[in-house]
Amino acid sequence: MSELKGYKGKIRDFLTQNKVEVGNLVKITSELTYSGILMPRYESGDESHIVLKLKSGYNIGIEFDKIEKIEKVGEGQSIVESTQTIEKNENLPKILLLSTGGTIASKVDYRTGAVTPALSASELYEAVPEIAKIANVDAEVLFSEYSENLQPEHWKEIAKKLDSVAKSDYAGIIIAHGTDTMHYTSSFLSFALSGFPIPIALVGSQRSSDRPSSDAALNLIAATKFLTESKTNGIYVIMHNDSNDDTIACHKGTRVRKNHTSKRGAFETVGDNPAFIVSEDKILKNMNDSFFKGEKYEPKLDLDSKIALVKYHPGYDPSQIKNLIDSGFNAIIFEGTGLGHVGNTMYDAIKDAKEKGLFLGMTSQCIDGRVSMTVYDSGRDLLELGIVPLENMTPETALVKAMWACGNSSNAEEIKELMLRNIASEF
């Protein structure tokens, strides 16, 4: 491999002049001083940063234009392109890593500099050697999709795979997942696998590791720590708590939402603190309740994807509801305004939908807070029309829950009962 893999133009010239190569331990003087291993760049990476792997295992990108000096201070580790054999320590707990794709799986392989679409166990060890000190990892690639391309059928496939290892000696399971729809997947798994005997962590990364400060490694390390040490069960999304690296948040799979397009602490538990916080030394528990109300593991893996999410707004054309009825939809989750309202122009269409037997649930586009449909006339009208208020469930979770409820029952009363029963801390 090239000694300056991925670096081009003036950065490459600068590195050559200073006689440093990828894999060397270097010291860079910029606004701050950094020491670490010079990492290769991706071909797709931007061309204005030099990437260092710090002692913490964390990659940072340093803006080239601000660099005053680079010095080689040691040979460092050599960058091995071939698969390393990691010796397993049989005293450590075992975890299973399932990869579904996404930034975390495609870019975390920052040692070789290649953009690989999936993460093998050995690649994971290479990329995040800290994990080998916490657990032995079995890894399996389920698929390699960005999460915006995952569909309910993929959720089912993940759930089936998980169900097949419910009785195993794994301490926990990590699912590497794109962040775009991670909270939809975590909701489905929370309902489908209610009572699953071991903890499951969906882990993603917001920044690919060829950009300044990837969050992939720290999220994976925290998830491994959490699964092996927290003595809990439940399905969690594990991501940076905020923009710094001190705390990683474990969010309940049904209460979490991606609330920022790009920042590392993009995921938030809506209306509450994250269930757990992993900091370097300890795991803090904020969660009061037990994640799964039902103790018994009773998988219900089916789903019905003929469920619509309707965000009401002024000017919403009620004939769109008629289209949903005609297209055979079985439920509508409304994202109403405020406490759970839609305009009175919608009443006739809603009445039609109710008469055709659709399940109609109400959430709020405010996202935070809870619907309360008895405060104003508008809400009371909608209750009379048969809309079911879904408390403080997020619209996304309510949609997924309706897919799951309608997939596992065709009885209207039972569907309503399932929607209102608190199955995985969704309320």
Add this chain to the structure above:
Amino acid sequence: MSELKGYKGKIRDFLTQNKVEVGNLVKITSELTYSGILMPRYESGDESHIVLKLKSGYNIGIEFDKIEKIEKVGEGQSIVESTQTIEKNENLPKILLLSTGGTIASKVDYRTGAVTPALSASELYEAVPEIAKIANVDAEVLFSEYSENLQPEHWKEIAKKLDSVAKSDYAGIIIAHGTDTMHYTSSFLSFALSGFPIPIALVGSQRSSDRPSSDAALNLIAATKFLTESKTNGIYVIMHNDSNDDTIACHKGTRVRKNHTSKRGAFETVGDNPAFIVSEDKILKNMNDSFFKGEKYEPKLDLDSKIALVKYHPGYDPSQIKNLIDSGFNAIIFEGTGLGHVGNTMYDAIKDAKEKGLFLGMTSQCIDGRVSMTVYDSGRDLLELGIVPLENMTPETALVKAMWACGNSSNAEEIKELMLRNIASEF
């Protein structure tokens, strides 16, 4: 009128025994001690609170069961049911108050105890006497609708009314408005009335004044102060900044969102601080830019309501896009996932929509952050299909802007240009 208007049962008995009447200055000993004027109750009010108007002009409800003692400490102001004549002070600036309905307009009339659907100038003076010290108010009722029932036609009517007073001696205009869709209305007015010569404040209240701690009075007082003192223009939503009464926030009309169903500080400026903060003594400016980029007032009051907001989610049925095309929609604003993505199952439908000439814009359901469609293949695919990334515009503002742009132009290039031009700090 009854001396205990609105109070019933055991509360009425308690007040009678203690010889206090509505309008008296009383001291109540509960968990804390409160002094204020005993206020009448609404007929629709709950029956477990006694309402006091504090010296600050602010109403609070005190839970009856926790009250240890009530004492009359003075006659206080007498409660006048008939319209009071307020002497105008010709040295004060003039503001216009337009009422559209909503909690603020229907319940703020807490002196008379009646639930009136609209707010007259004299009722306003009675309800919030502090305003008379800041400005002379002309009031007009436009309509009396909860804002979930307001449609784009109502926005147009408001805009026309405002346009008719663009050349007047008002220092500013208050629009009393329900909170559910206040941010949609403020967006429309920001685009339609770009460059409006005087400031406009949409003001609502989250808690009706028959409930503990209404926010109506303080929001109205702050808005009056802001309009007469801030020397700015632009269209703002003025509401509590958080749960306490010290600060009232003035949000830019295009950047604001109702992010909580019930709390008083429900409105937030997405991704930034509010443009202004009104505290008791001063008005703090946070806004860097000028609200309206264009200096010249050029009203464009038309709109096209055949615009759809499509929130993408796993399992979204692409045939819904076909329905929109067939139903004659002229634009689709996508609420994509993450940086602005939709699943690849949507590509064919999007291609169809583009071929039929619909404007296609992308926002993010993350709400915070900005779309960035060049980072991943998915985004680049969508760019190639002709979707226009709308930066950090909120989905709601993008929807309203598309209604406005399509209403004021039928030329695809011009619509795109309008959508991407920063007209009222929407970017």
